[in-house]
Amino acid sequence: MTIETFDRMLELSALLEAEIERQLAAGGLTRSRAQVLRRLAEEGPMQQRELARVFDVSARNITGLVDGLAATGFVTREPHPDDRRATLVTLTAQGVTAARTIEEGRRELAETMFAGVPEGERHAYRGVLDTLLGNLRTR
Template sequence: MTDTTVVLDRVLLLATLVQADLARFEREEGLSTARVHLLWVLGASGPTTQQALAQALDVTPRNVTGLVDGLVASGHVTREPHPSDRRATLVTLTALGTRTVDGLAASHADLAAKLFGDVDPGRLAVFGDVLDETTQRFARLMEKA
């Protein structure tokens, strides 16, 4: 039987390794975690309003404005008039933004294949289930705190 603190230590090590890999990508791309997250969301959703981005990222509209300003300055996104709401603007990936998101997605898929590609599907399913339960339990604990 495995000691629960030993398992937690392994989870914390994994979190540290994942964070280090994300930091490497951010350094290579010259982007912050928040900007990478915004690009990831925008890549999944397509052109969207800043209000929708704020909701998707669970941050204030003011925070999104700052993130978008930085991504406009770096050439990753543009602001364009909304086709049906003259009060709104759409945040849209540029060619550079699209290449960045594509690179992030390819890196994501490559890491998944390297980590789990040779794991037996049954074991991977169990691992996924335990990870889901653990994540949900931790989220509930965080809500209570």
């Protein structure tokens, strides 16, 4: 039974990934760029080095992401108000709209996925997921 459950989890993971990628591509985004937009929407403007630290990527990697987001109109680089040597990555109006759309898509996908699942089963499922994630994180 364990391997059958595992196979279903893999199938679920693949289906979720495909749907998320489809939604993001429709908005002209990749998963990495969407993560940057979501973080900026949650925390406000940030320096690139802060973004690199948050996502645990190199400065070069985050520069590429920000360059792409700036070129497509989702963010701008603005002067830092307290450090004239630094710049802040800031969402544009288009970026704010995209971040909202991403969040709405996440909520709609979750609602679709859990439609018809009673609250008690959702709670139990979350408990199982927490255990599984804990098992893998300590590995």
